[in-house]
Amino acid sequence: MKEWRPTAPREDLERIWPYIPGRHRSEIIRDHGIADVLKLASNENPLGPSPRAIAALADLAAIAHHYPDSQARELREALAGRHGLTPEQIVIGNGSVECIDLVARAFLRPGDEAVVGSPSFPRFQIACQVVGVRPTVVPHREWRFDLEGLREAVNERTRVLFLDDPCNPTGTLIPRDDLAALLDDLPPEVLVVLDRAYYEFVPEGERFEEDLDRIRSGANLVVLRTFSKAYGLAGLRVGYAMTRPEHGRALNRVREAFNTSSIAQGAALAALDDDAHVAETVAVTASERAWLGGQLDRLGLEFIPSRTNFLFTDLGARAAAIDRGLIERGIVIRPMSAPCIQPWARISIPARTGGKRFVRALEEILG
Ligand SMILES: Cc1ncc(COP(=O)(O)O)c(C=O)c1O
Incomplete structure (x- = not known):
């Protein structure tokens, strides 16, 4: 019987950092039993498709x-x-x-x-x-x-x-x-x-x-x-x-x-x-970004002024606890994994309902 040996992939592949996307909704549903997941990790459009x-x-x-x-x-x-x-x-x-x-x-x-x-x-x-x-x-x-x-x-x-x-x-x-x-x-x-x-x-x-x-x-x-x-x-x-x-x-x-x-x-x-859908997306993003920025300010979390649909935010010493607490509440943000940008996280701008849920969760976690 032939004895199989795996063909070795290129050695240098081991040195490639894997790309880690934001946690998928299905993971949170499966691991935490939460059906209504608020994903703020991949900069998706909160208004949905046109x-x-x-x-x-x-x-x-x-x-x-x-x-x-x-x-x-x-x-x-x-x-x-x-x-x-x-x-x-x-x-x-x-x-x-x-x-x-x-x-x-x-x-x-x-x-x-x-x-x-x-x-x-x-x-x-x-x-x-x-x-x-x-x-x-x-x-x-x-x-x-x-x-x-x-x-x-x-x-x-x-x-x-x-x-x-x-x-x-x-x-x-x-x-x-x-x-x-x-x-x-x-x-x-x-x-x-x-x-x-x-x-x-x-x-x-x-x-x-x-x-x-x-x-x-x-x-x-x-x-x-x-x-x-x-x-x-x-x-x-x-x-x-x-x-x-x-x-x-x-x-x-x-x-x-x-x-x-x-x-x-x-x-x-x-x-x-559908230019109107893009225009609405951009307008909602700008106003919700301003609103969320105000909330982060109020909670004492620093962020970088953004020209995008996310806010790069310093979660400080409690970053891991914040991420865990959010996940337990069905909310996924994107904590940075590279050492030079820990404990920062990228937070996508949600529509107001999602924004309020996120801020409420943060308030609970931060006490
Ligand atoms: C700067 C940048 N380029 C490209 C992409 C990937 O976009 P696409 O979904 O078109 O592959 C992203 C997604 O997060 C991004 O942030």
Whole structure:
């Protein structure tokens, strides 16, 4: 009888930090017997999906036996029209997180360098590590990207610089002029990934409106956007990259052909048409963020002013007890696991009912 021996995976996989998503509702239901879970750990949309997306989902269910359009043509055309780009400049991902992986796979070779700020979206580092690149990590200064430090970390081996702006988990935005200066100063062959997952939540006057102009004029930029946050479709997994056409072709080379489902493509298309739902989401988020901030102030918990749908909050010495107490009450926040950002936590902005429940629970726990 043949004796099986497991094939050893790459040794370096052991060094990749696993991405730990917010606890899923089902875990809380199963472990704590609480049916009504308030999840404030993944920056989901408290208003839910656009009614137009829900209607599209119902229609599309009947064609679930069809393969999706591997090119997502309709969605790409709609996005290209909206952003003033060509469809060749849009690449659809299974969530924008897939686009991060596509960039790493298409542009990074072992021995290349990539630069990331810290703390920022952990998937940047993971994507690099998966392709055998150890990212150069530049710590933030006062919870903001250290732009000078990032520039200094770029050398002749650097191929990609990853920035999430606004930044997850801090919620801060790079001032427009500072970002423009950094982009202008970088060596021209360095590809900059600007992850704009929270773009819609940034007040108009503060937005870096040059993203698309720069892409149109041929800058080495990949701008990422997602349907998971303001568009409320996190469960469907749709995001996209906007970039130069030749970069688009490179990303498509490494993309799995059927990476997004027909249901996801169709719902995203419908959601894109519902500007009112996005506007309401943004307005509710802004007012509830102000309200929740006031409550955290009252309870003596420090947080960083945010341009997103979450608040990065210092839970102090009682962080573990707060997290435990919230979980026991069916409320999930996102305590930070990296030592440099403990005992901070990321708290998604809920609608008012959820907000009141969260604040009541905090009051009970803090006594
Ligand atoms: C900065 C940033 N980028 C990307 C994502 C992932 O978004 P998606 O659901 O589109 O994969 C997130 C989600 O939390 C995020 O915070």
